Amino acid sequence: MSTGVDRINRGVLALLGVLFLAAGAAGLALSLGAFGTGLVDTPVVPDTVRAFAAETPWFWWAAAAVCLLVALLAVRWLLVQLRTSTVSRLDLTTDPRDGITTLHTSALTSAVEDAATAIRGVHGANARLHDQHGDRLHLAVDLTEHADIADVRAELETRLVPDLRRAAGADLPVDIDLHPGRARSATRALR
The missing domain is CATH 1.20.5 (Single alpha-helices involved in coiled-coils or other helix-helix interfaces)
Structure with a gap:
């Protein structure tokens, strides 16, 4: 869901919550005689x-x-x-006359996560395939404390993304988020 829709949902729900809270408080105050005893028995x-x-x-x-x-x-x-906008299957069919080819995205994202985690300096990775104006892969990579960000980025862009696109058989857009030092902060939180 887009952030604009999320913002509107939060705004409308907050407004409704405030209105219902005010109506409930006014009704309670009215029944307790805050606005005069003559209104207490009014239907x-x-x-x-x-x-x-x-x-x-x-x-x-x-x-x-x-x-x-x-x-x-x-x-x-x-x-x-x-x-959610998460995609469960990726259609790889080029010509329906030759048959239909689909790929379960869990297999694709697991392979991407494993390949990213194998890179030196990467502590963990999380991949999700979303359908936002076409299929798009989002890869969040948690780096170790002493990871070389430039090396990790180069490895992701020159090896992992081309391998992913070759496996998917399409020029799949990929968004990569690098989170430096997140492994260190998670380790400190566990202690």
């Missing part, structure tokens, strides 16, 4: 609205339809939040 729904609801048979059907619509929109929003 939440005015008499005219209650009378309209009682006299109009379609009112509760309309209210149920609105509640159902809100529930369906909430479920749809929740499903969108749970969806």
